[in-house]
Amino acid sequence: MKKINFRACIAECIGTAVLVFFGCGTACTVGCTDLAGYMMTALAFGLVIVAMAYSIGNISGCHINPAVTLSMFISNKISLHDAIGYWVSRFVGGIVGAACLRIFYNPANGFGTNGLTDGSIVKSLLIEVILTFVFVLAILGVTSKVKNDQIAGLVIGLTLTLVHILGIGFTGTSVNPARSLGPALFAGGDALKNVWVFIVAPLVGAAIAAYCWKYLSKNKK
DSSP: OOOOOHHHHHHHHHHHHHHIIIIIHHHHHHOSSSHHHHHHHHHHHHHHHHHHHHHHHHHHOOOOSHHHHHHHHHTTSSOHHHHHHHHHHHHHHHHHHHHHHHHHSOGGGGGGOOOOBTTBHHHHHHHHHHHHHHHHHHHHHHTSSGGGHHHHHHHHHHHHHHHHHHHTTTTSOOSOHHHHHHHHHHHOHHHHHTTTHHHHHHHHHHHHHHHHHHHHTTTOO
């Protein structure tokens, strides 16, 4: 039986915890009620990805997102065995990051949890599927060539910033089940009630992106 790569799993756990703590923490600190807070939150999530990509990327690949791992599995870039280990480590990391937020922020701040677009589950599912599709498609594209290794982290981080710039006004932007579950567990209430939306939609968006990329790159040389 193949052994679990614990170093990679620990790296992914740390990366996801950092993403939740700094990304959601920034949202708690600055709020998203004005342009400055909006942009700072979007940049915080993107910059965490850049920082983690160049620190743990060579250890685990720096997915720090179960949806990204699903796309890699569909694309045959990771085994089911490794994918399961990564999924578990990321959800644990998300919870750890949210627990750290709980030390510094009041639950009334919401811990940067996601919300429904105009109270609509359908609209929220749709926007999250679209945002995740774009994010994951960019990841699959930029990581498809070894020569892109030096800039991949920057491209992925900027793409996450991009989807946040649009998505924050709708759902707060998830595109990452682990980023949503941890804060929702501590915030409770509607955040926990609706968290399934932000688990299902990113996985669907990632799967669509993976199959789309497989088709587009089928005969690519």
